[in-house]
Amino acid sequence: MRVLVGPDTDDLAELYAVPRTPWLRVNMVATVDGAATGETGTSGSINNAVDHQVFHQLRAMADAIVVGAGTARAEAYGPAGTPLVLVSRRGDVPEGLRDAPRGSVLLATCSAAEGLDAARDLLGPEQVLVLGSHRVDLPLLKQVLADRGWGHVLCEGGPHLLRDLLASGVADELCTTVVPRLVAGEHPRITQGPPVDVPLRLHLLLEAEGTLLGRWLTASPMGQ
Ligand SMILES: NC(=O)c1ccc[n+]([C@@H]2O[C@H](COP(=O)([O-])OP(=O)(O)OC[C@H]3O[C@@H](n4cnc5c(N)ncnc54)[C@H](OP(=O)(O)O)[C@@H]3O)[C@@H](O)[C@H]2O)c1
Numbered sequence: 001m002r003v004l005v006g007p008d009t010d011d012l013a014e015l016y017a018v019p020r021t022p023w024l025r026v027n028m029v030a031t032v033d034g035a036a037t038g039e040t041g042t043s044g045s046i047n048n049a050v051d052h053q054v055f056h057q058l059r060a061m062a063d064a065i066v067v068g069a070g071t072a073r074a075e076a077y078g079p080a081g082t083p084l085v086l087v088s089r090r091g092d093v094p095e096g097l098r099d100a101p102r103g104s105v106l107l108a109t110c111s112a113a114e115g116l117d118a119a120r121d122l123l124g125p126e127q128v129l130v131l132g133s134h135r136v137d138l139p140l141l142k143q144v145l146a147d148r149g150w151g152h153v154l155c156e157g158g159p160h161l162l163r164d165l166l167a168s169g170v171a172d173e174l175c176t177t178v179v180p181r182l183v184a185g186e187h188p189r190i191t192q193g194p195p196v197d198v199p200l201r202l203h204l205l206l207e208a209e210g211t212l213l214g215r216w217l218t219a220s221p222m223g224q
Contacts, residue, residue: 001213002207003015004212005202005203007204015206015215016054021152024171025153025174026154026155026173027058027154027175027176028176029047030177030190032178033184035187036158037187043157046183051213054175054177054213061154062152063082063152064085064152064153065084065156066085066141066155067157067158068161069090069092070160071157071158076095077094077096077097078100079101079105080104083103085107085129086107086108088108089135092115093107102127106127110136111130116128129141138168155171162174162191166218167193167194173217174218176190176214178214180210201217201218201219202214203217
């Protein structure tokens with residue numbers, strides 16, 4: 001792996017160290033033509049070995065993983081070995097997380113969620129975070145996780161959740177993998193939803209066999 005921009009080290013833990021907590025980073029992969037999924041409709045059909053390496057490195061460094069319910073459903077998420085925080089407005093716990101060991105999966109949802117009672121039964125009431133009435137308050141989520149001792153949070157998408165994190169100014173960092181492929185077709189980008197305009201500052205750029213891995217810092221008040 002070659003460092004194109006950033007500190008001259010081949011130690012991934014050092015390269016991806018976070019400067020402080022609370023810190024929320026999002027990790028996403030896309031093709032050169034901007035597709036966030038491939039032929040199977042998941043990121044599993046576009047990512048590659050070096051993306052896997054960084055994906056697992058980022059998981060190993062995080063105190064908690066946050067994921068949107070759409071991604072957890074599409075990518076058949078199971079328990080992660082690190083606390084997994086599912087974000088769902090409806091309060092719907094995907095199949096693969098229903099039998100997770102108590103405490104390993106949390107749900108961030110809102111009081112109007114139709115699945116609230118069922119989620120409390122499945123996950124345990126203390127694992128269900130009600131953060132708002134009709135929408136999940138994402139800045140509050142970051143604060144609540146920090147209060148639990150989970151200051152370093154990794155979000156694994158998906159595109160709608162990333163858009164909302166950017167719109168609410170709580171994402172400190174976006175890690176991107178650009179794989180050297182073109183796929184055309186109909187695929188989401190790594191952000192989906194109403195427009196946002198978030199300037200980014202390139203902090204690190206790695207290259208491995210044509211794959212580009214970047215650390216982009218947001219200019220939001222929390223990402224300065
Ligand atoms: N390329 C990549 O790196 C990458 C990463 C992740 C996912 N993906 C792909 O993206 C696709 C899924 O896209 P997606 O946009 O549907 O994923 P998503 O953002 O994970 O899921 C959307 C769902 O998550 C919940 N959600 C998202 N933002 C929320 C918010 N602010 N408040 C409350 N709930 C929120 C809602 O769940 P409820 O409907 O339950 O209320 C919403 O319907 C899949 O094909 C997946 O493979 C790609």
